[in-house]
Amino acid sequence: MNQLPLKTWVCNVCGFSSAGAEPPHGCPQCGTDRNHFEEIPPAGKRYLIIGAGIAGVSAADAIHQADPYGKVVLLSDETELPYFRMNLTRYLAGELDSSKLDLHSRAWYLENHIELHLNTKVVDIDARSQQVFSADGRSYAYDALIMTTGASPFVPPFPGVDLAGVQTLRTLRDANAILAVCARPVDVVCIGGGLLGLEVAGAISRRGAQVSVVESLPWLLPRQLDQAASRILQQKIESMGIKVFTGAKTKALLGEEHVESVQLEDGSFLPADLVIISAGVSANLELARKAGLAINRGILVDDMMRTSDPLIFAAGDDTEHQGRMYGLWIPAKSQGSIAGFSAAGKPAKFAGDPPSARLKVLGIDLFSIGQISPTENGDLLLVDESGGNYASFLFRKGVLIGSILLGDASLAAKVKNAVEAQEDFSAQLGQGISAAAFKEALKA
Numbered sequence: 323m324n325q326l327p328l329k330t331w332v333c334n335v336c337g338f339s340s341a342g343a344e345p346p347h348g349c350p351q352c353g354t355d356r357n358h359f360e361e362i363p364p365a366g367k368r369y370l371i372i373g374a375g376i377a378g379v380s381a382a383d384a385i386h387q388a389d390p391y392g393k394v395v396l397l398s399d400e401t402e403l404p405y406f407r408m409n410l411t412r413y414l415a416g417e418l419d420s421s422k423l424d425l426h427s428r429a430w431y432l433e434n435h436i437e438l439h440l441n442t443k444v445v446d447i448d449a450r451s452q453q454v455f456s457a458d459g460r461s462y463a464y465d466a467l468i469m470t471t472g473a474s475p476f477v478p479p480f481p482g483v484d485l486a487g488v489q490t491l492r493t494l495r496d497a498n499a500i501l502a503v504c505a506r507p508v509d510v511v512c513i514g515g516g517l518l519g520l521e522v523a524g525a526i527s528r529r530g531a532q533v534s535v536v537e538s539l540p541w542l543l544p545r546q547l548d549q550a551a552s553r554i555l556q557q558k559i560e561s562m563g564i565k566v567f568t569g570a571k572t573k574a575l576l577g578e579e580h581v582e583s584v585q586l587e588d589g590s591f592l593p594a595d596l597v598i599i600s601a602g603v604s605a606n607l608e609l610a611r612k613a614g615l616a617i618n619r620g621i622l623v624d625d626m627m628r629t630s631d632p633l634i635f636a637a638g639d640d641t642e643h644q645g646r647m648y649g650l651w652i653p654a655k656s657q658g659s660i661a662g663f664s665a666a667g668k669p670a671k672f673a674g675d676p677p678s679a680r681l682k683v684l685g686i687d688l689f690s691i692g693q694i695s696p697t698e699n700g701d702l703l704l705v706d707e708s709g710g711n712y713a714s715f716l717f718r719k720g721v722l723i724g725s726i727l728l729g730d731a732s733l734a735a736k737v738k739n740a741v742e743a744q745e746d747f748s749a750q751l752g753q754g755i756s757a758a759a760f761k762e763a764l765k766a
């Protein structure tokens with residue numbers, strides 16, 4: 323039998339209160355009829371979220387849906403409304419203006435009863451008394467806490483990294499600082515040839531800067547591309563006037579107070595008015611350590627985004643789930659929602675996500691998903707290099723486990739679905755299908 327939830331009713335004539343699924347028929351104290359009883363919302367659970375990136379905002383949204391009476395407080399150490407961090411390179415390139423970056427309008431937070439505190443840096447957590455403390459001396463109590471503190475750029479300890487003119491890109495503030503320098507013709511060295519480094523290079527090259535990309539590994543996008551695909555990508559990037567140095571190790575950044583050049587280990591020098599380092603990120607774990615949470619490279623969470631403390635959840639770039647740190651937008655968004663639902667007591671699970679990537683800004687169609695090179699006996703790689711484009715499909719026991727689409731990524735959605743659904747293509751592979759024919763089969 324379905325039991326109706328108990329509610330609290332109060333007589334608006336005499337203040338008498340009673341509990342029940344429905345209001346009482348009449349007030350036993352003043353005798354007035356049931357129409358004078360009003361429902362009192364249950365005392366709201368206090369949810370506190372540290373960090374207002376996509377994971378934090380998604381968590382707040384999920385809590386509001388799952389527990390409309392809950393009190394949601396979202397703390398951000400940034401000064402702007404939460405924004406599309408992944409679109410900062412498009413903003414740098416001039417494809418978007420800053421008004422298009424907001425995740426939601428200010429009114430959205432009010433309408434959804436999400437108390438957003440900007441410019442509020444959390445400096446400590448006392449898990450025993452269920453409180454967090456901000457740098458401006460305030461304290462916030464919680465019944466459930468969600469950590470979405472994200473990640474910070476990793477800066478290798480090159481000599482000279484502290485010189486003026488050495489930058490990373492993580493925040494809108496960083497992007498504006500880069501734009502200010504690129505307002506005049508400048509030489510820029512981008513250290514790191516991963517997705518972010520290449521997008522930054524493309525963006526500021528479009529602003530008129532002379533750009534060199536320095537990648538220490540033998541080829542660009544080593545996590546997303548095999549060597550053959552990377553060679554094609556490099557040619558496309560160089561044809562835009564961007565210089566690319568692969569297998570090039572940075573020795574030092576040189577200058578008096580301001581950076582003037584980058585010295586490579588082979589002894590060569592690249593002139594630099596600005597150096598932008600994109601060498602990966604590391605999770606922001608300082609608060610998690612203070613709260614005594616179990617951590618490895620990230621805050622350890624289970625499928626419901628629960629940490630080692632039953633009242634604390636975590637999601638996004640600060641989180642490690644089943645040994646994996648994603649550092650990507652979509653997983654941060656879904657983990658955030660799941661953390662919010664879990665904190666509000668609504669069952670939800672994160673099943674993992676095959677990491678996939680697309681390149682923005684450069685105008686080069688590129689999609690990469692899952693594993694890109696064979697590692698086990700029996701892995702089968704199909705490659706098609708026609709028309710200056712590149713497509714590869716990696717199968718294990720007939721199942722598509724990874725793919726690269728470069729130059730024409732129109733099949734990206736179909737490939738993603740097939741990888742996520744672990745579709746079995748044994749029948750087609752058994753007939754010796756070629757990569758080109760496999761593409762046609764996917765299109766059908």
Ligand SMILES: Cc1cc2nc3c(=O)[nH]c(=O)nc-3n(C[C@H](O)[C@H](O)[C@H](O)COP(=O)(O)OP(=O)(O)OC[C@H]3O[C@@H](n4cnc5c(N)ncnc54)[C@H](O)[C@@H]3O)c2cc1C
Nearest residue numbers: 373375376377399408443444471472638639649650651654
């Ligand atoms: C330029 C750029 C381009 C990108 N492009 C892509 C892309 O194309 N595709 C993709 O999948 N991913 C991309 N990413 C990665 C993606 O943006 C991140 O994975 C995602 O933003 C992570 O979200 P998050 O909410 O976990 O963390 P974050 O976005 O880092 O948010 C964490 C927030 O918490 C705040 N915070 C930290 N500590 C505290 C504290 N103590 N007190 C208060 N607030 C605190 C931080 O300031 C920040 O605002 C890109 C990233 C960048 C920087």
